[in-house]
Amino acid sequence: xxxxVSPPSNAAQPTTLRQRRWSRRASALVSMLLCLLISRALYAxxxxxxxxxxxxxxxxxxxxxxxxxxNGSTVNVLVVxxxxxxxxxxxxxxxAKAIAEVQDIGGLPFKVxxxxxxxxxxxxxxxxxxxxxxxxxTVGLEADTPRIASSLANLGLLTVGSxxxxxxxxxxxxxxxxxxxxxxxxxxxxxxxxxxxxxxEILSLARLID
Numbered sequence: 001x002x003x004x005v006s007p008p009s010n011a012a013q014p015t016t017l018r019q020r021r022w023s024r025r026a027s028a029l030v031s032m033l034l035c036l037l038i039s040r041a042l043y044a045x046x047x048x049x050x051x052x053x054x055x056x057x058x059x060x061x062x063x064x065x066x067x068x069x070x071n072g073s074t075v076n077v078l079v080v081x082x083x084x085x086x087x088x089x090x091x092x093x094x095x096a097k098a099i100a101e102v103q104d105i106g107g108l109p110f111k112v113x114x115x116x117x118x119x120x121x122x123x124x125x126x127x128x129x130x131x132x133x134x135x136x137x138t139v140g141l142e143a144d145t146p147r148i149a150s151s152l153a154n155l156g157l158l159t160v161g162s163x164x165x166x167x168x169x170x171x172x173x174x175x176x177x178x179x180x181x182x183x184x185x186x187x188x189x190x191x192x193x194x195x196x197x198x199x200x201e202i203l204s205l206a207r208l209i210d
């Protein structure tokens with residue numbers, strides 16, 4: 001009696017293809033992070049270059065499972081800076097320009113605006129009124145970040161800072177430099193309070209704060 005051999009099952013194929021796609025996307029983000037090392041002498045003391053921060057933001061949002069559900073058809077990005085701080089004002093203008101030049105934010109069309117920081121409550125009001133999806137905090141706002149985080153909790157938006165200290169103070173993400181290397185820092189508690197849920201692919205690349 002000859003044995004019957006069943007053809008190989010394709011049931012796992014869709015999962016495998018999805019895993020390959022996410023692996024390629026994660027690899028692309030890793031490559032972007034690694035490319036920063038080429039010019040690390042330019043930012044070892046001052047942070048990650050603004051144009052690369054903008055590109056990282058564009059891709060980072062695609063790893064947030066709730067990003068499109070929170071923002072709908074268009075993302076409103078608000079770059080916040082301290083007017084009395086020349087470095088903060090300079091970075092704010094540069095970030096707004098750099099973000100305006102990326103193709104999309106997390107796969108969605110977007111609008112970018114700037115705002116001077118006065119207090120956390122006024123910022124939260126602006127975010128509610130204008131349906132802000134991403135708040136980008138510049139240098140000079142690190143000491144204010146805990147109050148900002150408290151005022152933005154439960155609003156359902158992503159806060160990003162241009163240094164690791166922002167995430168340590170309560171921003172969802174900080175884009176910093178550690179040991180002369182670029183590093184994403186993610187505040188998991190704040191992410192949960194703002195309805196941000198990152199995929200494992202991006203969490204594995206970041207320093208996580210509980």
